[in-house]
Amino acid sequence: MSYAALDERSVGPFLATVPAVAARLGGTPDGWTVREVGDGNLNLVFLVTGPEGGVAAKQALPYVRMVGESWPLPLSRAYYERLALADQAAHAPARVPALIHHDDAMALTVMALLSPHRTLRGALIEGERYPLLAGHLAEFLADTLFFTSDLAVPVADKKARIAAYLGNTAMCRITEDLIFDEPYYDAPMNRHTPGLEDVVDAFRADVPLRLAAQRMKARFLAAPEALLHGDLHTGSVMVTASDTQVIDPEFAFYGPIGFDVGMILANLWMAHLAQPGQRPADRPDPWLLDQAEALWAGFALRFAGHWRALDLQAEHGALHALAKADADLREAAIRDRLDSIWTDALGFAGCEMIRRILGLAHVADFESIADEGLRAGCERRALRIARSLLVDRPSFPGITAVSQAIGQELALA
Secondary structure, eight states: OOOOOOOTTTHHHHHTTSHHHHHHHOSOGGGOEEEEOOOSSSEEEEEEEOSSOEEEEEEEOSEETTTEEEEEOOTTHHHHHHHHHHHHHHHOGGGSOOEEEEETTTTEEEEEOOOSOEEHHHHHHTTOOOTTHHHHHHHHHHHHHHTTSTTTSOHHHHHHHHHHHTTOHHHHHHHIIIIIIGGGTTOTTOOOOTTOHHHHHHHHTOHHHHHHHHHHHHHHHHOOOEEEOSOOSGGGEEEOSSOEEEOOOTTOEEEOHHHHHHHHHHHHHHHHHTHHHHSTTSOOOTHHHHHHHHHHHHHHHHHHHHHHHSOTTSOOOHHHHTTTTOHHHHHHHHHHHHHHHHHHHHHHHHHHHHHHHHSSOOOHHHHTOOOHHHHHHHHHHHHHHHHHHHHOGGGOSSHHHHHHHHHHHHHTO
């Protein structure tokens, strides 16, 4: 079958031809409910429910949906998303949706329907709390990143896995352009809230800042440490009070571990920094800062635990070889590696915050603030924090230093 974009009328009959999907839904297409819920950025997403159950069917379009056909994008990204879902499920099965079916020709991936889950970003904007969130995200990060890294995977196997994702260049190029380059010059699709013109001009003339962003781009390009989700923000996380699921790994590739960590931390920090605009009469709730701290602490503890638990007699990755017979060296290596991940995470978080305010793809945390003056104030404070994270990373030896800096920034509001 050749590629054809589906719609709410055609997706049901198409899925009915896939036995595993039809059995999961039960009944026939005329009795199924279909909703298209894509966020408008890249893909079509259909939620399909039948008398026996439901599925989520995600289809890639041959262009960037939020821009249109003037920005073509290869359908192969659906293949890499399917590959990543399978690899992530091998290491963190409780934190990713089950893969039911994939059709390469149609660029279609069918997954288990997450219900009654909702998108984390929207929930945080409404002030919802999820007590297991930090622990679940730490679990996903530590398990998927450690067990695809040079610590756990034999050298030949690791190189083969890197090669398997090398073709996902178009998605990596989006990251390279939108996160590391375009926010720092007058790119055609950049936009910003009125009132931030002075910051825009200052950032474009800020050589230390722009150089720091280019250093982070160099790390992104040349450090295939582990399999990354590649786009881990609060819109890529689905939650309930008892469950957390990470979705949409179509940007997956092998890169620096600190990238995924920094992306999700940045989004939690932005959610916190947006609170004075969302609820001006209330003091910012420190829960999100607490979650960011718990996430990092949980990740570091679990990552180190995986390292210590490796079988000393078995073959593992090259980075474990020297330290496995020397406990003191192993502990020093653990501390050194976590310090390196933290330093990278700070820089990547700064880049993410800047691009979400001055680049093309903004976040609803800020965009939902109707009063442009309030929104600009929130974004200005976030940009000051972001610049510090990028340019002055030694000032943040631990995550509590970031929480303190954010608290001080908000105290001046």
